[in-house]
Amino acid sequence: MLKAYKITYLSPTSPVRSFTIFGAICWSYKLIHGEKKLKEFLSEFKENQKFLISSAFPYVKDKFLFPKPILPIKGDSADFKVKIQRKDYKKARFITLEVLKEVIDGNIRYEEDFVKFKSSSGIIQSENDDLKIEQKRHTQVRNMINRITNASENLFSIESDFKVYDEYFLVYFIDTGFENEFQRLIKLAEEIGFGGKKSIGWGRVEINNLDPEPLKELIDLNADKFITLSPIIPTERINPGESYYDIETFKSYTENTFEEEKLKKKVLYIKEGSVLRKKDTIMSGQLKEVENGIYQYGLEFPIGVKYV
Amino acid sequence: MSKALKGIIKIECKIRVLTGLHIGGSKENVEIGGIDNIVIKVPVLKLDEAIERDVPYIPGSSIKGKMRALLEWVEKPEGSMQVIALENKGEPCNCGRCRVCKLFGAHKNAKTEEPVRLRVEDFYPTEKTIDMWKKFLDGDFVEVKVENTIDRIKGTALHPRHQERVIPFSEFTGFIKIRVHEGDRKELFDTIIRGIQLLEDDYLGGSGSRGYGKVKFIKEKILWTDYRKQPFEEKTVDENEIANIYGA
Ligand SMILES: [Zn+2]
Secondary structure: OEEEEEEEEEEOOOOOHHHHHHHHHHHHHHHHHHHHHHHHHHHHHHOOOEEEEEOEEEEEEOOEEEEEEOOOOOOOHOOOOHHHHHHHHOOEEEEEEEHHHHOOOOOOOOOHHHOOOOOEOOOOOOOOOOOOEEEEEEEEEEEEEEOOOOOOOEEEEEEEEEEEOOOEEEEEEHHHHHHHHHHHHHHHHHHHHHOHHHHHHOOOOOOOOOOOHHHHOOOOOOOEEEEEOOEEEEOOOOOOHHHHEEEEEEEOOOOOOOOOOOOOOOOEEEOOOOOOOOOOOOOEEEEEEEOOOOEEEEEEOEEEOOOO | OOOEEEEEEEEEEEEEOOEEEEOOOOOOOOOOOOEEEEEEEEEEEEEEOEEEEEEEEEOOHHHHHHHHHHHHOOOOOOOOOOOOOHHHHOOOOOOOOHHHHHHOHHHHHHHOOOOEEEOOEEEEEOOHHHHHHHHHHHOOOOOOEEEEEOOOOOOEEEEEEEEEEEEEEEEEEEEEEEEEOOOOOOHHHHHHHHHHHHHHHOOOOOHHHOOOOOOEEEEEEEEEEOOOOOEEEEEEEOOOHHHHOOOO
16 A cells, blocks of 8 residues: 655655665654564564555645656757757656656657757756756854853854755565554654754654555566666665666665764665666565664665566 | 663753854855854754754754853762862863763763763744844844954954854744653752753853853743553653652
8 A cells, every 4th residue: 555645844754765764763663662572573574575665856836846867868869859858858857647648658758859858957848847956055053052151162153955846755565564663753753853963853744645546556576677766775576687777885874863973884775766676576675684683775766667 | 881861851041142143154254255253054944834044043052152152160970079170171071970970971981881961952043033033123033243353543444254154132042951860869850940041141152251142041841751651651741740850
């Protein structure tokens, strides 16, 4: 069962990706049930996933945006006019549902095919759409008050991008019985804050339910060809020769709200928007134990497509 | 960290500004001839119907920082006779065990088993306050005050300073959140209430010695969310029920 959640940003935040959300959920779980129960939950989850989580993407004027799928380029065989136009499309980061459907159906199979839509504000969208994503630079000044002299010391400022638009993320419940628990965990995560730098006021978010109806048909756990909406820690089930993907290495700190943070081991991710082919229909990502008892989330959130 | 979370107490507060408030938003003078002291502003404030831009707000970290500094003049570190401020020569406490450390966290990553209990959210102006600003400040949200130093001999003004400030009678709303862990005692809640009182008797933001930053906290309501319950339960409580929450 598919659920959609809207995030409204009330302060600067670090990027909200599937593993950020999963991390927040785990912290809530640990706070409510204790460390031992969390360990049990994670080792169970490693084998039998209760749910899948997507990263957060813009939700603008009641429209869901998706990461731009990574498609092959025609290159030299594309016509000259299209080649000139390519730059704008290359820079775009998101597409609308309408454009996504064309990709799913195979009407768009190359990067150059996007030119039948317009590209503006980093979004590939139809002529009638006028979607924009806006960020504002925000400066926070930090200091420490000297208890004796009452003077400000160590004055410094932190710059950040403040998202003016909302975002959404999706959760697909494989175990539908877990939905109520998830609701409680996400509510607690919202109270505590999302992502990094919470101690300086980052991560204030408001999370509300959204109607997932328009997206219901898109999610296909059994598809062997798919676009992922979450970064994947790959297993050998992915067929790299028949896939189009971007990779990144990621090194993160553990949650530091309650304990001293630890640097986690580096993991390799296939980025959101990658178009992948699996060798079978079994889950191709993994929940990876990066250190004893510390896991990194890396399962796919698959949108089935006709071609790769 | 082994103490399970029972729930979160949220104090919904209004902060009423009694004497002009200045919480600085820039580190240096932006440009010569510009405003010397700029009030911190949120780039975008979403209200029910509208969006306002560059609106003054009170960062939770400012409230928290000041409250902690004041509490450290009355609270003592574990096993000490002297208040924290004197014990630590002006630096925040890092014992990891006293009430201040339990609420605010130990300073500079001192090894501690104690989870941080306090989160002060940013406080944003009410719609009524924004309307008042627009009305009285010709569409602006802050007042620009020119402060002169008088040359005693010539009787002329020297180096005028331009200072932005939030005008008196402005009101901001927000939440003070206190996490309640297994084994916590009500004294933690009381410490926050004391911190609020100390803050009311002192000042918030800059230029306090010149009379700025007098504020009053108005407790609107207290909410308690019990996370041990499934589905979780959020309800309004009065101050007398706090003792039950802590299980005193
Ligand atoms: Zn201490």
